[in-house]
Amino acid sequence: MQQQPVGPLSLVTCCGTLPNVHTTHRIMLSGLSWAATGLLLVSLPSGWSLAFDSTYAWCQYHCSEFALAHPRNCSTCQQDDGMSSEGRRRHLEAAATSKASLNLSNASLNLIACDAHHLHVNMTTKGVGFHSFWTQFQQATDHILDSPTSLFLQGCDLFNLASLPSIDVAMAMGNATMALPVLVQLQRSHHEHECVEAIQSIASTATVVSRSNGIDHGRTVVLVHATLDQQVAMSSLACVDDQVLPLPPLFKFSPLARSLHAMYSTASPAVHIALVDGASSSGVLASLNAGLKSTTGIHNLVTFDDDGLLGVPPLTNFKTWATAIALACSHPLVDYVTRTSIMETFDLPLSSYTRSSDYSSDQISSIVGIDNAHKHGILGHGVVVGISDSGLYMDHDQFDQPSPREFGTINPHARKVVLYEPMADRVDQSKSVTCGHGSHVSGILAGSSWSQLHPDVGVAPQAKIAFTDIGSQNASCANNRALECPVKLTTPLTAAALMDKQVQAGAKIFSYSWGTQKDDYSRQAQNLDEYLFNHPEILVVIAAGNGGDDGVRTISSPAGAKNVITVGASLTSADSLLAKFRCPRVYNPQSVASFSSQGPTSDGRMKPDLVAPGEVLWSAKSEAPGSTAKTSDVCPLQGTSQATPVVAGMAVLIYEWLRDGWWHEGVYDISVGMTYIPASLIKALLVHSSNGLVRRLDHNKVHQACDARTSVPLHYPDMSQGTRL
Helix, strand or coil, X not given: CCCCCCCCCCCCCCXXXXXXXXXXXXXXXXXXXXXXXXXXXXXXHHHCEEEECCHHHHHHHHHCXXXXXXXXXXXXXXXXXXXXXXXXXXXXXXXXHHHHHHHHCCEEEEEEEECCEEEEEEEECCXXXXXXXXXXXXXXXXXXXXXXXXXXXXXXXXXXXXXCCCCCCHHXXXXXXXXXXXXXXXXXXXCHHHHHHXXXXXXXXXXXXXXXXXXXXXXXXXXXXXXXXXXXXXXXXXXXXXXXXXCCHHHHCHHHHHHCCCCEECCECCEEEEECCCCCHHHHHHHHHHHHHHHHCECCCCEECCCCCEEECCECEHHHHHHHHHHHHHCCCEEEEEXXXXXXXXXXXXXXXXXXXXXXXXXXXXXXXXXXXXXXXXXXXXXXXXXXXXXXXXCECCCCCCCCCCECCCCCCCCCEEEEECCCCCCCCCCCCCCCHHHHHHHHHHCCCCCCCCCCCCCCCCCEEEEEECEECCCCCCCCCCCCCCCEECCCCCHHHHHHHHHHCCEEEEEECEEECCCCCCHHHHHHHHHHHHCCCCEEEEECCCCHHHCCCCCCECCCCCCCEEEEEECCCHHHHXXXXXXXXXXXXXXXXXXXXXXXXXXXXXXXXXXXXXXXXXXECCCCCCCCCCECCEEEEECHHHHHHHHHHHHHHHHHHHHXXXXXXXXXXXXXXXXXXXXXXXXXXXXXXXXCCCEEECCCCCCCCHHHCCEEECCCCECCCECCC
């Protein structure tokens, strides 16, 4: 069931982005001012401003055919030093008519040129579409790797790369201990795997990016991060063909090309620039901006975001953006570039709903079959689950316990929460102050009443929780019911840093109800795949995302990872849906929710793996951050966020069923219990015990009556439900 992870093995968190990145800013010339340094400044979000060295540079950025938003006064661009009167007149005429030209024809750039392959992105006055670019990019890289000639790659360049200034990287080249990304081409043979092992013995971070047939077609190329001494050692291997090559700019562009495949944007997307280990971020920042200033007349295109990560903010000139990306990819100390994304929880807003008499376990038990397990006493006894989320309200009856709060320490004897790791803080936050996401999903998975005066809401009520708090809010809006205050999720740079302490607390099953929308196989997903490949006993269940109304190829990351269970959302119990909608024709448990993200992944794999009820589930309601009031209140949320802990809870029950020998004769028999339970076995049992659904709801238009709702027939396995419910 597990697969060898592919691609470079480093993780990028997708949480460091500038606010309001989807807003198009129309900036008037009258709003410009000269700074004391003589730079022309334009205000942008988060206190960041573009700094132009001349009015001509300003005009080139705002008024050319590649500008996605045009100020109304392009025709009034002021005189630029060094331009002749005739040249200035032609420039101003072009600026004044550029918007009209865009209305007549699409502007486009060949972002990459590979011999006969030209990869272009079309622009209109409405924005930039990247939908077909990933497919074109794959075709170009396949063309390179399958070429019968030697792998020198001079036939492929990023946009305008030859005309860009060179970068002084003497400091990097002189550091023999810095591991830089290189490509190693192997001689074609039946024993290439032995050569890969030899390379891995020299530099452990080796990843195969293409394979030959071992006879007469294709080439095996390995991506390695290696020091100069390691590069020399690899070059001396008899099985290595030609020289060890620095990673070409085109390959550094690959994560960005993949992450853009589902985008249509009114501004070029914000980009994160990842550096090799040991590189000076301030030094790279200075060298990139120096090169870009000489090309664009802008001093600060590359900047640090709010989290201190290097990147390029959203820009309204696509050519300027492409120039910045090309120069970044050509920098030897840049490892790769990718889209900067916001990590978010996958719950959806709800209108007001009447309090249901059903808890989450009541709504889903008959659909997914947990009632039979519960009748036999299989409740998750002694199984620890790892949950990382916005926070956990530990004074709720479903999580309360007599022992002290386990902040930063492990207490395996605690009733419910054996660990609360406060990576962000120690409270659960919500956009609406109460009903925090972390408490809600934790309740669905493992909630059980401490007072025993209320029903258990959890699918696996006797399971214990090792919790990591990754959520925080801006103090300026937190706890203000008059404002919607976003919860920011921040994860460490590696899966190990996120999960290891929970593993120490005994967690073997993890539930993640968050990710980055429509970026299915980010570096975070790759790193998680590597971690799970090396820890085959750990199972991670991840929400597919709520982008399904936008169509196919909308799986989030890290849900696109290969070695996880990716969960979509189906509807809930027939009774609760009938009471809510009075529309049994389409609203029934045999339907996939319209919002549930759809596959395939950008590399063609089927996702999600399965679906579970995620429509309006009632679970533990947190109080305001800082409160210590005891409560047993519940609240409704919906989304693939809610479906994910349902599947994780079922995985817990299967784990207990295998561990305690129920699998043998249908009775508790520890003598035949399994002491080692691979995650792939639990995944296989979940997948092959599921049932197919028959329809998927179409997107619900505003004020659409029940009899107008439509659905699409399904035939499993498919890209809506994977291998079923």
